[in-house]
Amino acid sequence: MAVIGVIFLLSVASSAAQAQESGISGGAVAEVEGGQGVGIKLLDMPESTQSDPRTRTYIVDQVGPGTVLERRVQIQNNSTSDKVVYVYVSSATIQDGNFVGDSSSSQNELTTWTTLEQSQLKMPSGSEVDVLATISVPSDASEGEQYGAIWAEVRSAPLAGSSIVQASRAGVRIYLSVDEGNGTPADFAVGSLTPSRDAEGLPTLSALAENTGGRAIDISGELNLANGPAGLSAGPFTVQQATTLAPGDSGEVVFTLSDELPNGPWDATLSLKSGLVEREVTATITFPDAGVGETVAPNEAPVLLITLVSSGVLLLLIAAGTLIVLRRRRKTATPAVETAHADASV
Amino acid sequence: MRKSTFAALALMGSVALVGAAVTPAMAATTDTTIATVAVTGGVLTMVAPETAALTAIVSSSAPQTASAELTGVQVIDDRASIAIWTATATLSAFVPTNGSTTVIPLTTATYVPDAAVVTVSPTTVVTPSSVTDLTDPETVQVSAGGTSSNTATWGAKVEVTVPALALADIYTATLTHSVS
Known part of the structure; x- marks a missing residue:
């Protein structure tokens, strides 16, 4: 069971007696219903960037x-009742790595360029509707990246005497970069690694990531530890929180590990990625008994190899190389077989 | 000859692997300047709390706190792609039902989420974050990257500070949860 729509009611009485007399009691008015709510997803992605997982989820x-630009989003009513769904675009910001x-009323240039085919949908239970979003970037638009989101919002039914409703909304993010040329590509660097222990004594590893490219990035990744005390290995550990960084921004990517891990030293391998951009760094780290440990500068692994693997290009190169080698071998092997035949016939 | 056939098949297989995740859009829009293909996968959903009840308070010469325990706030991520999402909460201004002039500030309203219970893909890490000002949408839960669908369910405590000598009334506000 789930509830869609909660209105907060806050009762303030001038005295306890009045509160009792008037029957005022704090509470929420809720419209209870079952099902899985109203959701949204992106339907179209650019053909040229289909290998980038970010473009499968966001614009x-x-x-x-x-x-x-024309993109469709699909809205599904997976709840058990009919819904009125409001569809709109709002601005968005990157704050503290998120x-x-x-x-809903917040605007920026991007939202003024964006129009939606429909703004209000009456959706029966179990139905889905595709909505076309058109982003018309004006010819005099200034260069830079802007953020927004296309929302599908469900509000509770207005109650008698109240016009205030509660909203639950799910959105598709928009990261739109306007640039005359190809623009500065997405890129980031891992500056330093700091092992420490948090307030609960758990070992943590913070990596300082800097967005050195021209586009916002969503960093996630994992950490592996090897060559620890007595040859121990541990991991992979998943990053605790995806970090979103605007161009030029820096932020910490934090891994929290198990308190059963010995202090080290460990050979740490950190793999961070945003879409197709991947960075792998290694460093030797030692967790302190408490507080903050020694910050170390990591060594970066060859980036080209990682990028090639992630894009599948390496697979193609290996297959093509195998073909060439086999063809050469066949050419050199054929005369030998003929000679053997000649020998046998003698 | 057999080896080269095998290698050719391996090459085709590599191409198929790289391009397997997408299919051409059958209903592709026209008049677009950029070619697109269809995205597979499910939807991202925000489900509002199952329960929410602000405690009633009696006006006093000192500021007081009204609180609400939310349960069953839920994000369902069936996109089966990079499972990164940010959930936020915000509160609209409290409106008095009977015309009271007391303003209940949102800058001191707080939202403290519990750790989310993650199901479907329990390896997805979801991190809670407390908010001390609900004027604008602020992050309350963030998921880390993954490639599987996940469902995160949490409870939260919302607290509102009612100023001293507040006029008796019933004040209403809207609590909005978002996910993107």
Whole structure:
């Protein structure tokens, strides 16, 4: 069971007696219903960037001024009742490493360029509707990256005497970069690694990531520890929290590990990625008994190899190389077989 | 000859692997300047709390706190892609039902989420974050990257500070949960 729509009622009485007389009691008015709510997803992604997992989930694009983008989103009513769904675009910001969609009335240039085919849907239980979003970037648009989100919002039914409703909304993020040329590609660097112990004594490893590219990035990744005391290995550990960084921003990517781990030293291998951009760094670290340990500068692994593996290009190169080698071998092997035949016939 | 056939098949297999995740959009829109393909996968859903009840308070010469325990706030991520999401909460201004002029500030309203219970893909890490000002949407839970669907369910405590000598009334506000 789930509830869609909660209105907060706060009762303030001038005296305890009045509260009792008037029957005022704090509470929420809720419209209870079952099912899985109302959800949204992106339907179209650019053909040219389909290998990038970010473009499968968000509208991530880099376009020139004057470009018109069309993308569809699909809204599904997976609840057990009919719903009125409000569809709109709001601005968004990157705050403290998180992508945060602003309130419904918040606008920026991107939202003024974006129009939606429908703004209000009456959706029966179990139905789905595709909504076309058109982003018309004006020819005089200034260069830079802007953020927004397309929302599907469900509000509780207005109650008698109240016009205030509660909203639950799910959104598709928009990261739109406007640039005359190809723009500065997405990139980031891992500056330093700091082992420490948190307030509960758990070992943590903080990696300082800097967005050195021209586009916002969503960093996630994992950590492996090897060559520890008595040859111990541990991991992979998943990053605790995905970090979103605007161009030029720096932020910490923190891994919290098990308190059963000895202090080390460990050979740490950190793999961080945002879409197709991957960075792998290694360093020898030692967790302190308490507080903050020694910060170390990591060594970066060859980036080209990682990028090639992630894009599947390496697979193609290996297959092509195998073909060439086999063909050469066949050419050199054929005369030998003929000679053997000749010998046998003698 | 057999080896080269095998190698050719391996090459085709590599290509198929790289391009397996997407299918051409059958209902591709026209008049677009950028070619697109269809995305597979499910939807991202925000489900509002099952329960929420602000405690009633009696006006006093000192500021007081009204609180509400939320249960069953839920994010369902069936996109089966990079499972990164940010959930936020915000509160609209409290509106008095009977015309009271007391303003209940949102800048001191707090939202303290519990650790989320993650199901479907329990390896997905979801980190809670407390909020001390609910004027604008602020992050309350963030998921880390993954490739599987996940469902995160949490409870939270919302507290509102009612100023001293507040006028008796019933004040209403809207609590909004978002996920993207």
